[in-house]
Amino acid sequence: MFDLSGRVVLVTGASRGIGRAIALELGRAGADIAVHHRANAAAAESLRAALVHAGGDARVYSGDVSDPEAAARMVRAAGEWKGRLDGVVTSAGVYRGDLVEAVGRADFESVVRTDLEGTFRTVQSALPYLRKSLHPGVVTVSSVMGAHAGVGGAPYQAAKAGVEQLTRALALELAPRIRVNSVAPGFIRTDMNRGGHEDPAFHAAIVTATPLARWGDPDDIAPAVRYLLSLEADWVTGLVLGVDGGVTLR
Numbered sequence: 291m292f293d294l295s296g297r298v299v300l301v302t303g304a305s306r307g308i309g310r311a312i313a314l315e316l317g318r319a320g321a322d323i324a325v326h327h328r329a330n331a332a333a334a335e336s337l338r339a340a341l342v343h344a345g346g347d348a349r350v351y352s353g354d355v356s357d358p359e360a361a362a363r364m365v366r367a368a369g370e371w372k373g374r375l376d377g378v379v380t381s382a383g384v385y386r387g388d389l390v391e392a393v394g395r396a397d398f399e400s401v402v403r404t405d406l407e408g409t410f411r412t413v414q415s416a417l418p419y420l421r422k423s424l425h426p427g428v429v430t431v432s433s434v435m436g437a438h439a440g441v442g443g444a445p446y447q448a449a450k451a452g453v454e455q456l457t458r459a460l461a462l463e464l465a466p467r468i469r470v471n472s473v474a475p476g477f478i479r480t481d482m483n484r485g486g487h488e489d490p491a492f493h494a495a496i497v498t499a500t501p502l503a504r505w506g507d508p509d510d511i512a513p514a515v516r517y518l519l520s521l522e523a524d525w526v527t528g529l530v531l532g533v534d535g536g537v538t539l540r
Contacts, residue, residue: 295320303382476534
């Protein structure tokens with residue numbers, strides 16, 4: 291089930307957190323992984339080595355996805371590695387939880403350009419390589435906050451809401467050849483949101499609000515991505531799959 295042997299998948303933002311967990315999961319499923327990072331070359335190389343040690347193939351690519359030209363160069367290099375891309379996972383993202391009054395222009399642009407435009411430009415640049423695949427698929431990474439508002443981080447919430455609508459729009463436009471879906475993680479313990487899960491009061495509030503009574507881990511997200519890229523999901527497109535412990539039920 292959910293075998294990805296022989297598939298070539300680009301995972302952006304793969305050097306840490308959810309992206310790293312996804313890359314490892316897809317590698318265990320048999321995929322060759324194009325490992326993208328923006329600045330943490332050592333972490334990306336460590337991931338590549340782990341994937342190769344496990345018997346797979348992997349190569350590291352760098353680039354700032356908030357820069358359309360840099361994103362395009364990175365994707366082209368990844369696509370030329372094996373001559374095609376069978377999957378693209380857009381996990382690269384940034385988060386700022388500032389209140390409205392504290393959001394400067396650079397803060398706003400950084401979040402929207404990375405999380406929303408970076409997703410679009412990555413997929414756009416990957417299209418020639420995805421079209422060479424027999425079963426191409428894209429998985430974007432949204433957030434529980436893409437559809438459920440909270441206090442703080444308004445640009446992030448807006449960007450992730452945009453990612454979800456972008457996913458649906460791409461699913462329509464790229465059908466029937468390319469499937470496009472999204473995962474929307476709940477509250478996950480990662481470096482990016484350490485300020486939340488390491489705060490005792492906030493940590494406890496999220497546990498209370500989540501029916502499954504715990505924070506998630508990156509490894510909770512990765513199997514959902516594996517499924518969405520697999521042949522078992524070959525009739526699934528335009529889906530935003532919440533992987534959130536049930537927090538959105540309340």
